[in-house]
Amino acid sequence: MPIIHKFDYLKPKSLSEALTVLAQSKNAAILAGGTDLVDMIKENVAQPDLVVDIKGLDELNQIKFENDTLFIGAGATFSDLIESKIIKEKYPVIFEVAKTVASVGIRNRATVVGNICSAVPCMDSGPLLIAYDATVQLAGQKGERKIPAAEWFIAPRKTALQKGEIVTGVSLPYPKVKHAGCWVKLGRYTGEDLAQVNLLILALSDGTFRISFGAVVPIPVRAKKIEKLLNGQTITPSLIEKAKQLIEEEIKPITDVRATKEYRIHMAKVMFERGLDAAIRRLNGNGQAYGTSMI
Template sequence: MFNVTYFAPNNLSDALDYLSEHKDARILAGGTDLIAKWKKIGHPDMDLLDIRNIESFKEISQCENGLFIGAGVTMDTVQYSAVIVEQLPILAEAAGKVGSVQVRNMATIGGNICNAAPSADTVLPLIVYDAEAVIVSKNAEKRCPLKKFFVGPGKTILQQGELLKGVFVPYPAKESGAAFAKHSRRVGMDLATVGVAVDICLSDDTVGYVRVALGAVGPVPIFVKSLEKFTGAKIGDGVIEEIAVISADQAVPITDVRGSREYRKDMVYENVKKCLSEALKK
């Protein structure tokens, strides 16, 4: 028999109380990754905290300067939310490329983040939109830039007794444009071979900022560094080329069944150029 303790609170306070007493509890939001992994490793004993009854985890709320998206919001909701489509279009696009329709009806944005897969689709748009993880425990609430949330494959900065409440995403600058690319072996129901997200802000053809995030080409999602030097530069083919080269240089992919190291680096270069060109049109 499986030895699983199960608790499904109706409010955040009770959830945090349980988590403080069962510090190794696993969080059930959608279960699309959790249950599959549990079966794969032989059904070990588990304390299970089901957060699906907590309404605040399902909220998408507008603030003066951004959006809060609860950890329990499903991919289907993210994909079709009018406010997300309007304000954060590449996040909606990325959510629509996660798994199948059936998976998107259950999988949550919090699960996609906390699973900490280097290929997680929604993480890349969130990083270039400068999102912050909102983390709660019994005694405190804090924020962390999402680009610093991941420490290794399947590992995050979350400590025992802490829970991802959701993400806060500031509204993008009006002069900005963003683009997302998921390069995979087939169109649907596949993990990314390479993922790219770009957000660039221009004023009179002058770069205000440019952000690039890469997926499936390192142990964690990569926020490309050293792009601050392009602030104030006039946009042109030379700038796009240089950003693509820098991005490919910072990719550290491995060779596996989805592609070789060399192929992945080439696809980073090509998809960064493609995304920048698309973003500039917006």
């Protein structure tokens, strides 16, 4: 089906050129992989007057690890993440997340940054970034801006992005102590699906935990009450039970065509328990390989 909406297209050669045209346009959209944007234009959900393709900006296409921080550029695709050596070595849970995003042909185009800019509740990148205390890096004509991932998400499909700004990438500081993680995503089957519940757990060797939920909340959240309960404690079955009781206070699931609220709550508890166990096992060196589904 053809796109009815008409727009202009520009592929800037430098970030400053991109920022200049963005500042001049009324309703520009940034195009990276296009897997969300082109679909939204087809459906008339997005009606940009100008599409700015940032795939020509080499500085945004990088995945690099410097100063104990991972930078994922706005052009980096999920396939890039899966194939990245740095990620396999230092952030294997990102590999685990990326492997559950859509399918190869989408992952070859879709980007983490595009995912958090679309900011639909079922996105997979949100819980990842907030668990890592990531920073969203923006460039605008007035200069650069850094926003903690937790403040980036404002509401479904609404972010802290301001007019004229481009997200250049996200930075994920490497936790200071030994750690391991687990990503658990609920789909309706093994193949590609949008999450009905997703969660990421990082278990750190200092006895602390970072736990984030997506899809069962309008915007991804850190499960602060659960973290507080678990931090520094010996993880016992009764403590896990207490933590599971808190889940309903941390999430706000809805019933929709993909799952009922009841099932989402039920699964959030099951997934939390399994994810926690898997993360701790991985931390202790006896866990299952990253990429193994826990459900």
